[in-house]
Amino acid sequence: MTTDATTRKRALTAAVAVLVILAGGVVAFYKVPAFHALLHPHPISDNAAMTADQYTCGMHPFILSDKPGNCPICGMTLTKIEGSAAPGVAAGAKSAPAGQPSGGARKILFYRNPMNPNITSQSPVKDEMGMDFVPVYEDEVKGSGAGVNLPEGYATVQVGAERVRLAGIQSATAVREAISHPVRAVGIVVPDETRVRRVQSKVEGWIEKLHTNFTGQLVTKGEPLLEIYSPDLVATQREYLLARAGVDRMKESPYEDARQMSSGLAQAARTRLKLFDVPESFIEELERTGKVRRTVTLNAPVSGFVTGKEIFEGTRVMPGMDLLTVTDLSRVWIEADLYEYEAQSVRVGQTAALDTVADPGTRMKGRVAFIYPTFSPETRTLKVRFEFPNPGLRLKPQMYANVSLDLHSVTGVVIPDSALIETGLRQIVFVDTGDGSFEPREVKVGVRGNGKAQILSGVKAGEKVAVRANFLLDSESKLRAALTKMTGGASAPSQPPPQGQEGHAGHGGGQ
Numbered sequence: 001m002t003t004d005a006t007t008r009k010r011a012l013t014a015a016v017a018v019l020v021i022l023a024g025g026v027v028a029f030y031k032v033p034a035f036h037a038l039l040h041p042h043p044i045s046d047n048a049a050m051t052a053d054q055y056t057c058g059m060h061p062f063i064l065s066d067k068p069g070n071c072p073i074c075g076m077t078l079t080k081i082e083g084s085a086a087p088g089v090a091a092g093a094k095s096a097p098a099g100q101p102s103g104g105a106r107k108i109l110f111y112r113n114p115m116n117p118n119i120t121s122q123s124p125v126k127d128e129m130g131m132d133f134v135p136v137y138e139d140e141v142k143g144s145g146a147g148v149n150l151p152e153g154y155a156t157v158q159v160g161a162e163r164v165r166l167a168g169i170q171s172a173t174a175v176r177e178a179i180s181h182p183v184r185a186v187g188i189v190v191p192d193e194t195r196v197r198r199v200q201s202k203v204e205g206w207i208e209k210l211h212t213n214f215t216g217q218l219v220t221k222g223e224p225l226l227e228i229y230s231p232d233l234v235a236t237q238r239e240y241l242l243a244r245a246g247v248d249r250m251k252e253s254p255y256e257d258a259r260q261m262s263s264g265l266a267q268a269a270r271t272r273l274k275l276f277d278v279p280e281s282f283i284e285e286l287e288r289t290g291k292v293r294r295t296v297t298l299n300a301p302v303s304g305f306v307t308g309k310e311i312f313e314g315t316r317v318m319p320g321m322d323l324l325t326v327t328d329l330s331r332v333w334i335e336a337d338l339y340e341y342e343a344q345s346v347r348v349g350q351t352a353a354l355d356t357v358a359d360p361g362t363r364m365k366g367r368v369a370f371i372y373p374t375f376s377p378e379t380r381t382l383k384v385r386f387e388f389p390n391p392g393l394r395l396k397p398q399m400y401a402n403v404s405l406d407l408h409s410v411t412g413v414v415i416p417d418s419a420l421i422e423t424g425l426r427q428i429v430f431v432d433t434g435d436g437s438f439e440p441r442e443v444k445v446g447v448r449g450n451g452k453a454q455i456l457s458g459v460k461a462g463e464k465v466a467v468r469a470n471f472l473l474d475s476e477s478k479l480r481a482a483l484t485k486m487t488g489g490a491s492a493p494s495q496p497p498p499q500g501q502e503g504h505a506g507h508g509g510g511q
Helices: 002-031 033-039 161-167 231-252 256-275 280-289 470-487
Strands: 108-112 134-137 170-173 175-191 196-200 205-210 224-229 295-299 304-309 322-327 331-339 351-355 364-375 381-389 400-416 427-434 437-449 452-457 464-468
Touching: 175 437, 175 452, 196 304, 205 231, 224 231, 224 322, 231 256, 231 280, 256 280, 331 400, 351 381, 400 437, 400 464, 427 470, 437 470, 464 470
Parallel strands: none
Antiparallel strands: 108 134, 170 464, 175 331, 175 400, 196 322, 205 224, 224 295, 304 322, 331 381, 351 364, 351 400, 364 381, 400 452, 427 437, 427 464, 437 452
């Protein structure tokens, strides 16, 4: 008896639970729109009035609700249907998409596989993964470039002013202005070779005294450098004094030839002293005093810095020996390497600007002084020499410096460089034709620099081009061109899908 009572009690409990579930289902069927749509889906009439915004599930489009919530199948948050009517507005009066006149439902041409646009169907089907085919509307292929001279693989894009704002698409006006291609290179400061002077010995002798004792010392032209003792210089001094005395004795001679000969000997001795680099002031002192000096003082031939010193006091020197090197650094050279495509446009005399890491606030103006005739086989670059003034000795030899110059300075139609879409073989821009419509055009680009590009053909001054989010336009344009190609223009596929196409995407054929 106890077992039978327990069995009846369990059966009664199960029956009550079933009745409760059924009652809840009935209530949900009539009170929950999403559950009602799940059990009894039916299309919304174009003439039915919508009393509120509509919400749907991105994974299950047949789930519709007039209130926000979650999908009863997958639990995803329902999203508002874009363009759903406000209270009192008919469903068929939804805001039309860009390019479609308001009023009237959108016409579906065909359906395409969301994973493979080449697979299409005339009726709604699912693919192998259970995903619904995406409807392709007439307005999506309308005005997609059929019969218009557009770049191959591209179509006109109509997105509407509101979607332009939401997508962040921005346009800029093509203007006619000057543009140049800047070239920037790193160079090394080197002395101007035309301002380097070597002080050499022209006689044999010994250095008695050095007035310039270290490398880097600044000297001025005419300043004493050293004192040298040389038997040749001593002998030449005596010869000159004797020749001058002979000239004085021959002044009263009645023979003109004798007077000219004595004068010529004196002049030859004086010239010999000058050829030995004896200063003019030393010769004048010798003429005034008439006394031979043991050492001769040699002066600096130019102003500059001592950049080389080969002697010390007491050093014996021979003719042709380098004694000192004096370099004038008031002007310097910058030697920089330019790549082949840059070097071909460089010309001697072009203006250049310079700045250094050591002194960032300093900018100097110079010019191209020389272009070397050969390329470097290791770096495939061409060395170019720039000449710059050096006030205050700001540029020191072996210092790095940044050199920049403008090449290809031309005037033409200029657009921002960001408007160009590089495909590898051509450049594409999207021209804003107004009302949210963008037309793709192939352009030829000239000089590029400073974030701008010269347009040789394809865009006229005054036209607007997309400069931001144009990659979205690029993908949409290619997609619409592909749809147009599949449909043969603004129409649905003329060939019916193969048998079984409508039942399963995996058996469909590409159009």
